Amino acid sequence: MNFGRRNSSSRARPRTVAIVQARLASTRLPRKVLRDIGGQTMLARVVRRLQRARGIDAVVIAAAQAESAAIVAEGERLGVPVEVGSELDVLDRFYRAAQAHGAEVVVRVPSDCPLIDPHVVDEVVAAFHRHRVDYASTTVERTYPRGLDCEAVSGEALERTWREARAPHEREHVTPYIYEHSELFRVWPHKLAGEDYSRYRWTVDEAADLKLVRALYRRFDNQDTFTWREALAVVLADPSLAQINARVRHKSLGEK
Template sequence: MGRPRVVAISQARMTSTRLPGKVLMPAAGRPLLAHHLDRLARTPGLDAVVLATTVNTADDPVAACAEGLGIAVFRGDEADVLGRFAGAAAMAGAELVVRVTADCPLIDPVLVGRLIATFLGGQCDDPPLDYLSIDSTRYPRGLDAEIFPRRLLEEAAANAADPAEREHVTPYIYHRPDRFRLGAALAPDAPADLADLEGLAEQRWCVDEPADYELVRRLLEALLPANPGFGWQDCCKILRDHPDWMDINRSVRQKTLH
């Protein structure tokens, strides 16, 4: 049996409730979405990247941005994110799906690659892994990723009735530990992978509100000129040098599931 086809699917739309148009806001001369997709495409172990957006005309610029980078685009119902992911996975011929969101311009390809490698290693177990994620309680928000087989995505798309399960894609899987084998969330390796930064797990490197955008813009513009392939630990180093930056979005709270 050959290695399964691994496809990363990212979701994006212009009509974000808290910061409309955020994915196309500029930083270091490019839209945030372009930074996100370029970084994601460098992930080791990925066979393809797809952007899942809506059929709304407001999202035509989102689709155009991705297509301009050579990224395939799937367009579906704005209200049914789960259905969009299932359609994107089918279009790409995915066997394993890596789910990310486009409000994470600082996503780390090495960390996502580690997630993929760990999951593939778990396919040799009996029973094999069904779901694995990056531990968002140990890393800053904005590095998040999940991986699972496409067959489970299709099952969820066919059966999920709860609006939160259709909006957030994976709760159908991780809320059923009696049916699916959930791996322990991927945490930093100690000591080499741990950054000496106070309150690391409380950091927000995703973009939901204007304060988030200001922090991420500063990080991109500080890091890209000297090191286009920077990783999450390079962000930590910049924040150690500029501790006042950590206060920029400290008051922003993560949106919770319904």
């Protein structure tokens, strides 16, 4: 296969595709990706933010076959392609979406991160190239708030992972085979210098998470151009915001 082979001779940079995995069957907050946040779905918030990242050439939604109709409709409304694939083998779904869109570098962002910052995405992509690695991520060693989850992986590394990964959690969560096998892949943890805000939770798994995110969007008139630093300043100035979802525990890899 030629998928994922970086070809620097044809253009200035490898084709970089952001893939957003979207599903409706969340046990803690069903249909969460279509929940409203200030007049837009959560999925729309993620997509629009990613489209502002300068290092991204295309944004694609990867949906599970069994629940794809509503997500496909939302993708059409947003003007974003939706690739439909396996519900359980998410790695296969992700890989085939990347392959279908000629990705040489793939950026993975969850659909439950409506505060994803395009500047952070660009920083991760830049670090990926600068350090000449197979994989760069804000999640390997967390310093950013949860919800600024961004991974950049080479097409070659993704293809190898697709061929070799066998464990259920490796197939379901796409990238564990990479960051759990540093002897096979060059991994770069993208971290803040001298700062740690990982105690803050800006991802959406439960109703309390959604309440916080909606509150933050209201602080910015429901526009989605505010940065994570601006959101952090609001949270630091009003500690009651962080208390909204303080009791929500983080999901383990095996949870839906």
